[in-house]
Amino acid sequence: MKKHIALLLALVMVFALTACGGEKDNDPNLGKYVGATVEVFGEDVNISEIYSEGENYIELRSGGKCVFTLDGDSASGKWKLDGNDIVLTIEDMDSTGTLKDGVLTIDFMGEGIMMTFVKDGATAPTTDAASKPTDEPQSLGDAWWGGDWYGWWIVKNAGGNYTDLVDSYWDACARISFYEDSSGYIQIWDEDGSIDDRMIDVDVSIGAGTTENGCMMSEGGFFWDDEIGHADWIVDPGASLVSSIENMICIEGTYEDPEDDGASWFDYAFYLRPWGMDWEDVYYADTADFPYEDMMPKHYDDWYLPLIEAGSESAPNSFELNAVGEPDDNDLEGNGTVVTDAEYDYNNSGAIFFSYPSDIFTFDASFGIDALETADGDLRMTFYADRTPEEFQTTLGNYDSYSDYEDFAMQDIMIAGYKAVQITYNCWGDYYVDTCIDFGQDAGEYAGICISVRSYNSFEECHSPAVESILYSIEVVN
Numbered sequence: 001m002k003k004h005i006a007l008l009l010a011l012v013m014v015f016a017l018t019a020c021g022g023e024k025d026n027d028p029n030l031g032k033y034v035g036a037t038v039e040v041f042g043e044d045v046n047i048s049e050i051y052s053e054g055e056n057y058i059e060l061r062s063g064g065k066c067v068f069t070l071d072g073d074s075a076s077g078k079w080k081l082d083g084n085d086i087v088l089t090i091e092d093m094d095s096t097g098t099l100k101d102g103v104l105t106i107d108f109m110g111e112g113i114m115m116t117f118v119k120d121g122a123t124a125p126t127t128d129a130a131s132k133p134t135d136e137p138q139s140l141g142d143a144w145w146g147g148d149w150y151g152w153w154i155v156k157n158a159g160g161n162y163t164d165l166v167d168s169y170w171d172a173c174a175r176i177s178f179y180e181d182s183s184g185y186i187q188i189w190d191e192d193g194s195i196d197d198r199m200i201d202v203d204v205s206i207g208a209g210t211t212e213n214g215c216m217m218s219e220g221g222f223f224w225d226d227e228i229g230h231a232d233w234i235v236d237p238g239a240s241l242v243s244s245i246e247n248m249i250c251i252e253g254t255y256e257d258p259e260d261d262g263a264s265w266f267d268y269a270f271y272l273r274p275w276g277m278d279w280e281d282v283y284y285a286d287t288a289d290f291p292y293e294d295m296m297p298k299h300y301d302d303w304y305l306p307l308i309e310a311g312s313e314s315a316p317n318s319f320e321l322n323a324v325g326e327p328d329d330n331d332l333e334g335n336g337t338v339v340t341d342a343e344y345d346y347n348n349s350g351a352i353f354f355s356y357p358s359d360i361f362t363f364d365a366s367f368g369i370d371a372l373e374t375a376d377g378d379l380r381m382t383f384y385a386d387r388t389p390e391e392f393q394t395t396l397g398n399y400d401s402y403s404d405y406e407d408f409a410m411q412d413i414m415i416a417g418y419k420a421v422q423i424t425y426n427c428w429g430d431y432y433v434d435t436c437i438d439f440g441q442d443a444g445e446y447a448g449i450c451i452s453v454r455s456y457n458s459f460e461e462c463h464s465p466a467v468e469s470i471l472y473s474i475e476v477v478n
Helices: 002-025 136-145 160-165 280-284 300-309 389-402 465-472
Strands: 031-040 043-046 057-060 065-070 073-082 085-090 093-100 103-107 114-119 147-159 169-178 183-190 200-207 215-223 226-228 249-256 265-274 339-345 351-357 361-364 371-374 379-386 406-415 418-427 430-438 448-455 475-477
Touching: 065 085, 085 103, 147 160, 160 265, 169 200, 169 265, 169 300, 183 215, 215 249, 226 249, 280 406, 300 465, 351 361, 351 465, 379 389, 379 465, 389 418, 389 430, 389 448, 406 430
Parallel strands: none
Antiparallel strands: 031 043, 031 057, 031 114, 057 065, 065 073, 073 085, 085 093, 093 103, 103 114, 147 169, 147 265, 169 183, 183 200, 200 215, 215 226, 249 265, 339 351, 351 475, 361 371, 371 379, 379 448, 406 418, 418 430, 430 448
């Protein structure tokens, strides 16, 4: 009896499996769909341009099983079709899309990356790039990307020997050059090196992107001794985390140490803007949507800004933080401005050094108050110091009583690498811009300083290049 029941059950299973297999085998949707296109920042390009190391296909098998192969790497999963809507589940991640007339389109892992796969005999979609005029990339490269750039780079994540570098950052310069066919190369060096000892040398190409400036793609090269390959970088200024910052590009990637078999690595990001741009908009921007609260380069105030104000039209080939010249050189780039060093000391509790144009200001320390003043007396910068953090905060709190003054405003800024609060107000017809700088632990007892700029004429005079150059030249001395 047991043998009879076992045989009967076995026959039932055989017939059930045969019926199921026969039904699935007749499904016209089964088969292999070869990769055709992938969407790159709004543009459909040939999938082999992005994934060029191996096969790219999706195979729908009977029983709701499938195989997804990308760049030669395969993973098994499941598929489910409801009308024209399809869901592929690979490693517990869903990719949704459509299947119609032998064309399978999915949103890869729900990341907004649209991929299209085509079954043999179906019509493959045409890539957007194929319909673009061939001279467009060249005009994009010549018009915007070429030239020198300045900004900073950061280690975002790391492993192995680079773990301690997470959140470390450095100022950086870049130079992008082009050939006649819209291909070119980018060279990047940071404050620890030079263009002759550059950290990055990568061939690039320029194509269509989400904005009229297009998209830059890596073609091959090196970050130190690690190779950067085709499409390892896809740099589209209109589709990055910093797209809201005018003319900023973000280059992201991963460095793997070849000498450590990839066990030591770090993820990096470069944030660059064209050389010569003022970063004031970043100072005052709402940083809620930025990847970091402080998006300013470390040496913007004490290195970059003085170079720009001195008329530098291209990035120096190395980071020499005194590149503008020593004060006793007097004449900056032959523009007639005489620069003089000064020291402001507060009861032997701390001091700051700063430079000022002595052909514009006179340094006056009469009546125990240090100040810079123009010859006509219309513009005056007065220095006030606070010895303790508590006294500094009290000074800031006192500005609340100014809130009824005309044109009153307070905003957080950065001055010479330090956090500061700038207060603007009109008092009895005089224009004031007061800047309170918090030196933190850098100056011992000397916690901070407030510099009050008063003009009889306008707020613009309070923000003149001469005034700004003084503020940005401040250096703390214990």
